[in-house]
Amino acid sequence: MNRIERNEKLIELALLVLAFSAVSILVVITLFIFKEGTPIMFKYGFKNFLLGTDWYPTEQSFGLLSMIIGSIMVTIGSLFIGIPFGLACAIFLTEFSTKRIRQIIKPIIELLAGIPSVVYGFMGVIILVPFIRERFGGPGFSVLAASIILGIMILPTIISISIDSLQAVPRSYREGSIALGATKWQTTKMVTLPAAKSGIIASIILGMGRAIGETMATIMIAGNAVMIPHSILDPVRTLTSNIALEMGYASGEHRQALFATGVILFIIIMILNTIANTTSAKGKAAK
Amino acid sequence: MYINPKLEQKVVQSILWLFTLITIFILFFIIFYILRKGLPVLNYAFLTTNPLDMGKSGGIYSTIIGTIALTIGALLVATPLGVGTAIYLNEYTRESKMTKVIRFGSECLAGIPSIIFGLFGFILFVTKLKMGWSILSGSLTMAFMLLPTIIRTSEEALKSVPYNYREVSYSLGGTRWQTVTKVVFPSALPGILTGIILSIGRSVGETAATIFTAGSALRMPTSIFSSSRTMAVHFYILAREGISMPNAYGTAAVLIITILFINIISYRMMHQYIKKYS
Numbered sequence: 001m002n003r004i005e006r007n008e009k010l011i012e013l014a015l016l017v018l019a020f021s022a023v024s025i026l027v028v029i030t031l032f033i034f035k036e037g038t039p040i041m042f043k044y045g046f047k048n049f050l051l052g053t054d055w056y057p058t059e060q061s062f063g064l065l066s067m068i069i070g071s072i073m074v075t076i077g078s079l080f081i082g083i084p085f086g087l088a089c090a091i092f093l094t095e096f097s098t099k100r101i102r103q104i105i106k107p108i109i110e111l112l113a114g115i116p117s118v119v120y121g122f123m124g125v126i127i128l129v130p131f132i133r134e135r136f137g138g139p140g141f142s143v144l145a146a147s148i149i150l151g152i153m154i155l156p157t158i159i160s161i162s163i164d165s166l167q168a169v170p171r172s173y174r175e176g177s178i179a180l181g182a183t184k185w186q187t188t189k190m191v192t193l194p195a196a197k198s199g200i201i202a203s204i205i206l207g208m209g210r211a212i213g214e215t216m217a218t219i220m221i222a223g224n225a226v227m228i229p230h231s232i233l234d235p236v237r238t239l240t241s242n243i244a245l246e247m248g249y250a251s252g253e254h255r256q257a258l259f260a261t262g263v264i265l266f267i268i269i270m271i272l273n274t275i276a277n278t279t280s281a282k283g284k285a286a287k
Numbered sequence: 288m289y290i291n292p293k294l295e296q297k298v299v300q301s302i303l304w305l306f307t308l309i310t311i312f313i314l315f316f317i318i319f320y321i322l323r324k325g326l327p328v329l330n331y332a333f334l335t336t337n338p339l340d341m342g343k344s345g346g347i348y349s350t351i352i353g354t355i356a357l358t359i360g361a362l363l364v365a366t367p368l369g370v371g372t373a374i375y376l377n378e379y380t381r382e383s384k385m386t387k388v389i390r391f392g393s394e395c396l397a398g399i400p401s402i403i404f405g406l407f408g409f410i411l412f413v414t415k416l417k418m419g420w421s422i423l424s425g426s427l428t429m430a431f432m433l434l435p436t437i438i439r440t441s442e443e444a445l446k447s448v449p450y451n452y453r454e455v456s457y458s459l460g461g462t463r464w465q466t467v468t469k470v471v472f473p474s475a476l477p478g479i480l481t482g483i484i485l486s487i488g489r490s491v492g493e494t495a496a497t498i499f500t501a502g503s504a505l506r507m508p509t510s511i512f513s514s515s516r517t518m519a520v521h522f523y524i525l526a527r528e529g530i531s532m533p534n535a536y537g538t539a540a541v542l543i544i545t546i547l548f549i550n551i552i553s554y555r556m557m558h559q560y561i562k563k564y565s
Contacts, residue, residue, distance in 0.1 A: 012375075029403065182292075262402075266403055273395055
C-alpha cells in the first residue's frame with residue numbers, strides 16, 4: 001500500500017470517528033441523566049415519584065404528579081393554537097399562494113423560530129399575563145398564558161415540517177383531482193391533505209416535543225405553583241420549570257430528584273421523537 | 288346540506304389568509320414592541336460599558352463579550368464534528384444500517400430540550416470534570432446542542448453539489464479526499480456556512496443550557512475558565528427579577544437585532560446558493 005492510499009484510509013477512519021460523535025453524545029447524555037436520576041427513584045419507589053402530589057424536596061417527599069400534569073396541560077393547550085394556525089399557514093403557503101408570496105412569507109415565518117424563548121416569555125409577562133388577569137381573573141400566570149405562548153413557539157416546527165410533507169405530494173395527484181373538476185380546496189381536503197397526513201402528524205408530535213421541553217418561557221408565565229390546576233386560569237409548574245427553578249440551590253437528594261425529573265422528561269421526549277420518526281418514515285415508505 | 292364548492296373555496300381561502308396574516312402580525316408585533324421600547328436605550332455607551340450594580344445601571348459590554356466567546360467556542364467544537372459527519376455520510380458511504388443509526392442519533396439529539404443539555408453540562412463539565420461555571424463548560428454544552436443542525440445543513444449543502452463535479456475530479460485521477468477538499472467542499476461551502484450562521488443565532492438566544500453551565504457572573508471574562516453571563520441570560524435575570532426594565536428592553540433589542548441580522552444573512556446566502564445549482 002503506498003503512502004497516498006494509506007493516508008486515504010486514515011482520513012476515512014478519522015471521518016468515521018467524527019461521524020459517530022452525535023450518537024456518542026446522545027449515549028453519554030442518556031447515561032449521565034439516568035445515572036444521576038434513577039437511584040433516587042429506586043430508593044423512594046417509582047410510584048411515589050410518578051403519582052405523588054407532594055413536592056417537599058427537603059423533606060424526602062418527591063411527588064412529581066402535579067408537574068407531569070402541568071406539562072401535559074400546557075402542551076395540549078399549545079396545540080389549540082399550534083395546530084390551526086400552523087396548518088393554515090402551511091396549507092396557504094403550499095396550495096393557495098403564488099410562488100412570489102411564498103418567497104416573501106416563508107422566511108418571515110422562519111424568523112419566529114429564531115426569536116429567543118426568553119423574549120417569548122417576556123412578551124407573555126408584559127402583554128398576555130396582565131390581559132388574562134384583567135379579562136378572566138385569576139393571577140394571570142396560568143395554564144392559559146403558557147399554552148398561548150407555547151402555541152406560538154411551536155408554529156415554526158409545525159409549519160416547516162407540514163410544508164415539506166405537503167410539497168412532497170406528487171403534482172399529478174393534484175392535477176388528477178383538478179382535472180375531475182374539483183376546486184382547489186376540494187383537492188386539498190380530499191387528496192393532498194390525506195396524502196401528506198403522516199408528515200403532518202409527525203410535525204404536530206415534534207411540536208409537542210418542543211412545547212413540553214420548553215423551559216424559559218414557561219418559567220416566566222406559567223406561575224410555577226406546585227398544584228394540580230383546576231382550571232386553565234390556575235398557575236402550574238412544568239417538569240422543565242421544576243428543574244430550572246431549583247437547580248441553582250439544590251444539593252444532595254434534592255438535586256438527584258431534579259435529575260429524576262429530567263429522566264421523566266427525557267423518556268417523554270424520546271417516546272414523542274420515536275413516534276414522530278416512525279410516522280414520517282411510514283409516510284415516506286407509502287409513497 | 289349543499290354548500291357551493293366555489294363559495295366554500297372562497298371562504299376557506301380567506302380564513303387561511305387571515306390565519307397566516309395573524310401569524311405574521313404576531314411576529315412583527317414582538318419585533319416592533321421590543322425595538323420601540325429598546326432602541327431608545329441603545330447607544331454607544333450601553334454597548335461598551337460593563338453592567339454596574341447587578342445590571343441596574345451601566346451597559347452590557349461584558350455580556351456581549353461572554354456571548355461571543357461562548358458562541359465561538361461552541362462553533363470551534365461543533366463545526367469540525369458536524370461537517371466531518373456530513374462528509375462521511377454523504378461522500379464516503381452508502382445508505383446502510385450504520386448511517387441509519389448515525390442519522391437517528393442526530394435526530395434524537397435535535398429533539399432533546401435545552402434544559403436536559405443544561406443538566407448534563409452541569410453534571411459532566413461543571414462538577415465531574417471540575418471546569419466550574421465557565422465559558423468552556425458553556426461552549427462544550429452548546430456545541431452538543433448545535434451539532435445536529437450543523438450535520439443536517441452541511442449534508443444538504445453537500446448533496447446539492449452536482450454529481451458530475453466529483454466524476455470530473457475522479458477522472459483526472461483525484462483521490463476521494465482530494466475530490467472532497469478541492470472540489471466538493473469549496474462548492475458546498477456557502478451552504479455549510481449558512482448552517483453555521485443559523486447555529487450562531489441559536490447559541491445567542493439560548494438561556495436554559497447556558498445559565499447552568501456558563502453561570503451568570505457579570506465580570507468581564509478573562510479566560511475560557513471564567514464564568515460569564517450571556518446576553519440572553521442577562522435579559523432573563525433583569526426581566527425576571529425586575530432589576531431594570533429599560534436595561535432589559537435594551538438587551539432584548541440587541542438580541543432581536545442580532546437574530547434579525549443573522550437570519551437575513553443566512554437567508555440571502557442560501558438563496559444565492561440554491562440559485563447557483565438550479
